[in-house]
Amino acid sequence: MLRRRRGPVSGAELAREAGVSLRTLYRDIAALQALGAEIEGEPGVGYVLRPGFLLPPLMFSREEIEALALGAKWVARRTDDSLSDAARNAIAKISAVLPGDLKARLDDDALIVGSGRERPQHVELAALRRALREERKLALSYRDEKGLRTERVVWPVALGFFESARVLAGWCELREAFRHFRSDRIESARILEERPPRRRQTLLKEWRQNMLTEADSVxxxxxxxxxxxxxxxxxxxxxxxxxxxxxxxxxxxxxxxxxxxxxxxxxxxxxxxxxxxxxxxxxxxxxxxxxxxxxxxxxxxxxxxxxxxxxxxxxxxxxxxxxxxxxxxxxxxxxxxxxxxxxxxxxxxxxxxxxxxxxxxxxxxxxxxxxxxxxxxxxxxxxxxxxxxxxxxxxxxxxxxxxxxxxxxxxxxxxxxxxxxxxxxxxxxxxxxxxxxxxxxxx
The missing domain is CATH 1.20.1050.130 (Glutathione S-transferase Yfyf (Class Pi); Chain A, domain 2)
Structure with missing residues (x-):
């Protein structure tokens, strides 16, 4: 719970999430601190976990195992080859350290990812992910829904994996605005040495604000x-x-x-x-x-x-x-x-x-x-x-x-x-x- 939060969280909120009394929560915090966890804070103020602490051998609930297995199956079927391999490898590593009953749950095929609408891809999604990771510009040859082809230089912001499409969001130098590019319409993509003038996290914030700043209801x-x-x-x-x-x-x-x-x-x-x-x-x-x-x-x-x-x-x-x-x-x-x-x-x-x-x-x-x-x-x-x-x-x-x-x-x-x-x-x-x-x- 502490690892999921970047800022301090109150003991009362942690107790509600854990389903225990506040007194039990305080004892748990003290036990973790005794194990060496750098948890800063105090009752009535809030707690934060400093990075670097390794818990004892990892263990999951049955629901967590099912969530991991289902998510890995989705990634394996709906992304590119390298991410698919990574998902399978991650599950194999987790499986190696689980006890027998939970390992069987991980291998259970009761939860199935159905086939989606597959569109032919002209470029590898791995190249788009690499441009995002390295924060480099992309030179795209893009064909729109009317069949018109344009050459674009894009500052990548995010890659969305939707049920029937993969969409690259980025700042388009041609249009001088944020645009969304369906990957199946990208005919070629070349990673440039040049980096965008602003960091990706800054562009990400600008992009989110640009999508719709007003509240829908008003x-x-x-x-x-x-x-x-x-x-x-x-x-x-x-x-x-x-x-x-x-x-x-x-x-x-x-x-x-x-x-x-x-x-x-x-x-x-x-x-x-x-x-x-x-x-x-x-x-x-x-x-x-x-x-x-x-x-x-x-x-x-x-x-x-x-x-x-x-x-x-x-x-x-x-x-x-x-x-x-x-x-x-x-x-x-x-x-x-x-x-x-x-x-x-x-x-x-x-x-x-x-x-x-x-x-x-x-x-x-x-x-x-x-x-x-x-x-x-x-x-x-x-x-x-x-x-x-x-x-x-x-x-x-x-x-x-x-x-x-x-x-x-x-x-x-x-x-x-x-x-x-x-x-x-x-x-x-x-x-x-x-x-x-x-x-x-x-x-």
Missing amino acids: LAYGRRVSAQAKGSAMTKELVFYTHPQSRGMVVHWVLEEIGAPYSIDVKEYGTTMKAPEYLAINPMGKVPAIRHGDTVVTETAAICAYLADAFPQARLAPAPEARGDYYRWLFFAAGCVEPAMSNHAAGWDPAPDMRARFGYGSYDAVIETLAKALAGRRYIAGDAFTAADAYVGSMIGFGMRVGVIDKRPEFEAYWSGLENRPARRRAAAQAEKLASKQAWEPA
């Missing part, structure tokens, strides 16, 4: 609101509940189109989304949702329609007498496109004799209907952008990106006219920043 955009957008709706607090990797991106886009100030409250899957406080907002325990003053709205299509009506100055809905196509395609995306895409992605489509039981009929019918509606049209409902375009466009853009929707000319032409709208780009940049903060945040 993050509000400071963009100037146009005079047209001001009104009674502006006087109400607008809170956006989301997760950066969710359908919330559609609502995020619409919020940026409106231009009204709002705050973001990020919810985590399985934890804060299921907490009683959020279940009072959305009993389904999912995102997105909004709270506008005393009004709560859930479901993406409903939120889009509500925001368009609540902020009419943004002109995200046609005039009431011209909303037939607007409502039709907004809710067609929610009631037909999304469930058809989800089922198709899962490898299941209704059999012909079952299609009458499903609101969308069949995946093919949905895609054909959507393609005909978009043929030769820039917008889905009239001659101007509406909230329906944000929803329909997001479904098509996401579907083509993940391969659930074929890249038909009608879809590509429609999405190309939407994806670079300034509001969508702002929302995407903020969502990426939020996702970065979550991914790199220490556990």
Whole structure:
């Protein structure tokens, strides 16, 4: 416990963690000091262990053995060859000094690391780790998601091992900013003799501060609101509940189109989304949702329609007498496109004799209907952008990106006219920043 802490820790805190009385804790401290441990401090002040003390032969609990074995298996399967070998060697050394019953626990295969999504690597991760360790600049040849290749000089900061990707964080001299580089997109990497002008630990602090300095729960955009957008709706607090990797991106886009100030409250899957406080907002325990003053709205299509009506100055809905196509395609995306895409992605489509039981009929019918509606049209409902375009466009853009929707000319032409709208780009940049903060945040 003392080794895990860099600063003094109170006896009361140690006693709570150890599950013993404070009196027992004081006796344990005295026993360790008698063994030669340089523990400085006193009751009521706090204790700190000076480095250099070696405990008697190491021993682990059963849970600690399982944690070590599982962690080593993950490293062996999900990192580079040298780290994999190191993990196996470390386990072998630990196994050599364990008693028989604990050694059997270390070799037990009850806990399994499943296979992850493997991406081909052009460079050895060991080279990236060496650049981090030696604090040297890296010359990278990098190809982005659109296939464009650039030459970069990067000051490495950290290497993240995620479930489906390995990501190098560093200061990019080309962009003059911190950037993240997926290792499978690095085509070549050369370690330079030159060192960054600042130590890695300093860069690490700057990088963490740069990812997102504001608290998620009070993050509000400071963009100037146009005079047209001001009104009674502006006087109400607008809170956006989301997760950066969710359908919330559609609502995020619409919020940026409106231009009204709002705050973001990020919810985590399985934890804060299921907490009683959020279940009072959305009993389904999912995102997105909004709270506008005393009004709560859930479901993406409903939120889009509500925001368009609540902020009419943004002109995200046609005039009431011209909303037939607007409502039709907004809710067609929610009631037909999304469930058809989800089922198709899962490898299941209704059999012909079952299609009458499903609101969308069949995946093919949905895609054909959507393609005909978009043929030769820039917008889905009239001659101007509406909230329906944000929803329909997001479904098509996401579907083509993940391969659930074929890249038909009608879809590509429609999405190309939407994806670079300034509001969508702002929302995407903020969502990426939020996702970065979550991914790199220490556990």
